[in-house]
Amino acid sequence: MIISSTTAMTRRCFIIGHPVAHSRSPLIHGHWLAEHGLAGSYERVDVPPAEVRGFIARLRAGEFVGGNVTVPNKEVVLPLLDVASETARAMGAANTLWMEGSTLRGDNTDAYGFLAHLDACVPDWARRTGTALILGAGGAARAVIHGLVERSVGRILLVNRSPERAVELAASFPRTVEARPWQDVAELVGESDLIVNTTSLGMHGQPPLEIDLSALRPGTIVDDIVYVPLETPLLAEARRRGGIPVDGLGMLLHQAVPGFERWFGVRPQVTPELRAKLEVDI
Numbered sequence: 612m613i614i615s616s617t618t619a620m621t622r623r624c625f626i627i628g629h630p631v632a633h634s635r636s637p638l639i640h641g642h643w644l645a646e647h648g649l650a651g652s653y654e655r656v657d658v659p660p661a662e663v664r665g666f667i668a669r670l671r672a673g674e675f676v677g678g679n680v681t682v683p684n685k686e687v688v689l690p691l692l693d694v695a696s697e698t699a700r701a702m703g704a705a706n707t708l709w710m711e712g713s714t715l716r717g718d719n720t721d722a723y724g725f726l727a728h729l730d731a732c733v734p735d736w737a738r739r740t741g742t743a744l745i746l747g748a749g750g751a752a753r754a755v756i757h758g759l760v761e762r763s764v765g766r767i768l769l770v771n772r773s774p775e776r777a778v779e780l781a782a783s784f785p786r787t788v789e790a791r792p793w794q795d796v797a798e799l800v801g802e803s804d805l806i807v808n809t810t811s812l813g814m815h816g817q818p819p820l821e822i823d824l825s826a827l828r829p830g831t832i833v834d835d836i837v838y839v840p841l842e843t844p845l846l847a848e849a850r851r852r853g854g855i856p857v858d859g860l861g862m863l864l865h866q867a868v869p870g871f872e873r874w875f876g877v878r879p880q881v882t883p884e885l886r887a888k889l890e891v892d893i
């Protein structure tokens with residue numbers, strides 16, 4: 612999406628992914644550019660993993676001030692950076708890049724986005740959370756766990772379809788994260804104060820996430836990182852049972868904040884107007 616015509620003053624930003632046509636990030640950054648009256652652009656660029664190195668050369672040459680990286684390039688880009696943040700190194704993946712002079716820097720803002728949205732929805736969530744239950748063991752689960760550990764959640768239970776991936780991820784967070792069998796989910800639900808779905812189950816076009824929530828205690832926070840649909844079957848069921856549903860759209864919006872601030876020097880806000888704009892499209 613070209614927000615304004617390219618001039619010497621226009622700061623160009625990108626999102627690189629493959630495919631990338633579905634990305635909603637241009638809507639978010641386009642909204643903030645217009646809101647702040649900034650001359651800038653945020654463009655979708657379809658870049659397969661084998662072409663990431665070539666694209667990064669264009670960034671270094673000054674064509675862009677920075678941008679976002681999405682699937683499947685978040686891991687590929689990491690070794691190409693001059694400086695990766697501690698979080699990006701812990702994730703093994705970067706989603707936000709920017710030039711600082713001639714230095715290419717990268718960060719991973721997924722954990723930040725997850726925490727910022729949870730803070731906005733349930734301000735005292737960390738105090739209420741003795742035990743968290745994480746469903747899934749991919750990159751999103753790693754980001755969520757990183758965030759929970761940062762906020763000192765003391766006990767994190769992890770279940771995954773492929774148990775070996777849960778065991779492997781849990782091993783990165785010794786003493787805090789315990790891998791448990793997927794078959795025990797119904798029982799673990801009753802022990803948990805916060806439940807987070809990090810799998811793609813429940814997303815349009817994917818099978819539903821079928822877990823028994825009959826043991827859910829009222830007041831348990833249920834956070835689904837899926838945002839299409841906005842209210843997943845998991846969130847609807849949690850709501851019916853007195854749980855506190857937290858949808859995935861907010862994480863998407865908040866993870867975009869640090870990048871925009873780096874590129875344009877203005878810290879943008881996640882407002883109801885921005886959310887409404889994205890919701891129309893879902």
Ligand code: ATR
Pocket residue numbers: 746747748749750751752771772773776809810811812818
């Ligand atoms: P991401 O980086 O977005 O987290 P990922 O690394 O592909 O993506 O991880 C996807 C997660 O969704 C995994 O935990 C995956 O389980 P497996 O490790 O067993 O593959 C989970 N997932 C995807 N489809 C699933 C399905 N049909 N049933 C159960 N879990 C599923």
